[in-house]
Amino acid sequence: MEMTGTTEAGLIARILAGEKELFHELIRPYERMVYVTLFSIVRNETEAEDGAQEAIISAYRHLASFRGDAKFSTWLTTIAINEGRKRLRRTKGAVEDSIEEKEESHEGDYTPAPLTDWREIPLEALERKELREALRVAVTELPGIYRQVFTLRDLEELNIDETAQALGITTGAVKVRLHRARIMLQKRLVPYLKTTAPARRRFFGRAL
DNA sequence: AAGAGAACGGGCACGAGTGC
DNA sequence: GCACTCGTGCCCGTTCTCTT
Numbered sequence: 001m002e003m004t005g006t007t008e009a010g011l012i013a014r015i016l017a018g019e020k021e022l023f024h025e026l027i028r029p030y031e032r033m034v035y036v037t038l039f040s041i042v043r044n045e046t047e048a049e050d051g052a053q054e055a056i057i058s059a060y061r062h063l064a065s066f067r068g069d070a071k072f073s074t075w076l077t078t079i080a081i082n083e084g085r086k087r088l089r090r091t092k093g094a095v096e097d098s099i100e101e102k103e104e105s106h107e108g109d110y111t112p113a114p115l116t117d118w119r120e121i122p123l124e125a126l127e128r129k130e131l132r133e134a135l136r137v138a139v140t141e142l143p144g145i146y147r148q149v150f151t152l153r154d155l156e157e158l159n160i161d162e163t164a165q166a167l168g169i170t171t172g173a174v175k176v177r178l179h180r181a182r183i184m185l186q187k188r189l190v191p192y193l194k195t196t197a198p199a200r201r202r203f204f205g206r207a208l
Numbered sequence: 209a210a211g212a213g214a215a216c217g218g219g220c221a222c223g224a225g226t227g228c
Numbered sequence: 229g230c231a232c233t234c235g236t237g238c239c240c241g242t243t244c245t246c247t248t
Contacts, residue, residue: 145234160217171217172236179219180234 008072016064023060030073031056033156034080040151041084043140047091048084055083070165077152077166138188146181153178 011026034055039048059079066075139147152163153174164171 170236172238173234175218176235178217 009068012063012066012068012072023063026072027056027059027076030076033073034076036151036155037077037080038084038087040147041081041144042087042091044091047087051083051087052080055080058083071162074158074162074165077156077158077162081148081166134189135185138185141188142181142184146177146184149174149177150181150185154182 008026011022015022015026031052035048035052038051038055039045042048042051055076059076062079066072139150142150148167149163152158152166153160158166160171160174164174167174169177
């Protein structure tokens with residue numbers, strides 16, 4: 001997922017200079033990240049796929065406005081988050097940030113077909129299929145503010161600062177939300193983790 | 209290779225805000 | 229007034245980087 005700054009900056013410059021076909025090369029390493037970010041907000045696969053497409057198109061259209069102050073991935077994540085919030089407002093007809101609320105409508109819509117991305121979580125230690133499924137469900141059921149931080153930080157592996165920038169919150173808030181998200185997940189997954197202590201330690205650290 | 213300092217991340221205590 | 233949620237500030241441990 002990492003690209004060197006020079007290569008990335010060079011690609012962007014060439015795209016802006018007219019080599020539009022290079023945009024695919026620029027965006028490819030981040031496609032999965034955009035989708036997972038969208039999914040963490042809308043919690044609906046179809047909406048996440050559509051939103052990811054829209055976010056990528058939006059990134060292309062607004063590429064000239066990328067100043068390079070932050071990493072491209074952070075900028076792209078912000079676009080994905082905004083797209084997700086827009087879709088959430090549209091589908092719910094509710095106020096912004098209603099993602100914190102219990103989302104009855106989406107819970108009804110949600111189909112639990114496995115996300116490919118979940119197999120790539122640092123869960124090689126979590127051998128049991130049922131545990132992986134339980135974790136996926138547990139994360140899906142986290143309150144929105146915690147789910148977003150957990151997704152960006154622990155699944156997308158953004159650092160604290162990038163996560164804070166993407167969500168428009170302080171680094172302190174990121175740390176606390178992440179800590180609390182892990183504790184919530186821990187409580188939900190205790191029955192599944194009893195026999196996988198090493199995995200528990202690796203994934204949840206001292207929270208367990 | 210070893211030590212020093214910086215950077216980063218985790219976690220706790222505390223206070224503010226909110227709903228009952 | 230109390231319980232609960234949330235964010236801020238601070239401290240501590242770990243990892244990384246630089247210097248000798």
